[in-house]
Amino acid sequence: MPNPAILQRGEDGIVVIEKAAATPKSCCHHHAPQTPNNGQPMAIEQLLVELRGAFEAEKAQGHVINNRQEPESFKRMNTKSYGTCNGGDWQRFALFNDIHYVRNLVEANEDFELIVICWKAGQVSRVHNHDASHCWLTVLDGDMKEVQYQRVGSQATAAAVLAAATGAERAEPVGSAVVVEPTQINAMKVGDVGYINDHLALHSVGCYLSPEDVQPAADSDSGWRQQGGVTLHLYSPPIRRVKIYEENAVTERTPGYYSKGGVRV
Numbered sequence: 450m451p452n453p454a455i456l457q458r459g460e461d462g463i464v465v466i467e468k469a470a471a472t473p474k475s476c477c478h479h480h481a482p483q484t485p486n487n488g489q490p491m492a493i494e495q496l497l498v499e500l501r502g503a504f505e506a507e508k509a510q511g512h513v514i515n516n517r518q519e520p521e522s523f524k525r526m527n528t529k530s531y532g533t534c535n536g537g538d539w540q541r542f543a544l545f546n547d548i549h550y551v552r553n554l555v556e557a558n559e560d561f562e563l564i565v566i567c568w569k570a571g572q573v574s575r576v577h578n579h580d581a582s583h584c585w586l587t588v589l590d591g592d593m594k595e596v597q598y599q600r601v602g603s604q605a606t607a608a609a610v611l612a613a614a615t616g617a618e619r620a621e622p623v624g625s626a627v628v629v630e631p632t633q634i635n636a637m638k639v640g641d642v643g644y645i646n647d648h649l650a651l652h653s654v655g656c657y658l659s660p661e662d663v664q665p666a667a668d669s670d671s672g673w674r675q676q677g678g679v680t681l682h683l684y685s686p687p688i689r690r691v692k693i694y695e696e697n698a699v700t701e702r703t704p705g706y707y708s709k710g711g712v713r714v
Contacts, residue, residue, distance in 0.1 A: 490536035497556055497563065500526070504560040504685070514560060514685050515581045516646035523583070532587035532681065533640040537671050539589055541711045543567050545676050550574060550655075551707035552682075561685040564706075566654075568593070569677040570663050573655025576629055576694040578647050583685045586643040586654065591678030593637045594657045597650035598629040598694070621692070623701045629694045651694060654680065 503526050504514060512522040542553045542565040550572040555563040568591070576598050586595065621627050629651060635643060645652055656678035664675045693700045706714055 490534050491531045492536060493531065493538050493542075493555065496531040500561060500563070500683070501558075508560075514583075516579070516583055516648060517581075518583070526583075526685075529587070529642045532589065532642050535589075537673065539565055539679065539681065540671060540673050542708070543590075543679050544708045544711075544713065545569055546707065552704065553708045554706040554710070557687055559686070561683060562687040564682045564684070565589070566680045566682055567677070568654075568656035568680070570656055570658040570660045572677065573657075574653045576651050576653045578651050578692045578694075579645065579684065580647070580688050580690060580692075581686070582646065582688050583683070584645050585683040586637075586645070587681040587683075588637045588639050588641050589679040589681055590639060590673075590675060591656055591663075592658055593654060593678045593680060595635040595637060595643055595645075595652055595654050596631050597633040597635070597645070597652045599632050599650060601628050601630050621699045623692075623699055625699050626697055627694060627699050628697050 507514060507518075507522050507525065510522070512519055514522075539555075542555055544551060544553050545567045547569065550566060550568040553565040553567060555565060557563075576596075632650065637643060658677060663677060667674050688704055690701055691704055693702060708714055
């Protein structure tokens, strides 16, 4: 069961969600499992087997896997069990960069991509969308923060009405003027799982730890040294193009990988 949350609304109208119960700083194997898995931490290979099986089962029932998926089908897929109970085997995929947060690919196929994203203290993504994909976000190490945004103004309203009427995705032309405003802040700790798609909001994610908050001492069992935050992202279907919302304008890019299978590319 997720930790109880404290919801507050600031003077600027932004909803701030803080977890009320503390969770461990690192989800490594010396921590007691928090959810049942036959008494053992879940391995990332087991997670992959379960994800492949889950997606095949949904497709066999005729479900299309995207952000318009039927609710009963959608509810059968998540990464909560691994996020709250793992042996730290994600660490072999966790490569960092001093300049920018980086995406480390674990596996990609036609149904999904599973990515370990590493954030040094202070590294934050730009506001972005997720095309037609689901996005699950699980915190594996450190303290993270998600800020959700909504488009504002007459152009955003017109785009929303058109999308609702036609069933199409919102498609602002690249270079068009789009204003976004923050509406919700989610403070996330180890084991917390978030979800977003373009029908809900845009978002940015980052590690808001200051360098002095990072615990650089190596774990006595695994040798892991905290450098900031680590998150596990499940995108389905895989995201091929992403839109960036910055300085009231929209740009587009193709996401890349910093490493694949733990090997720098």
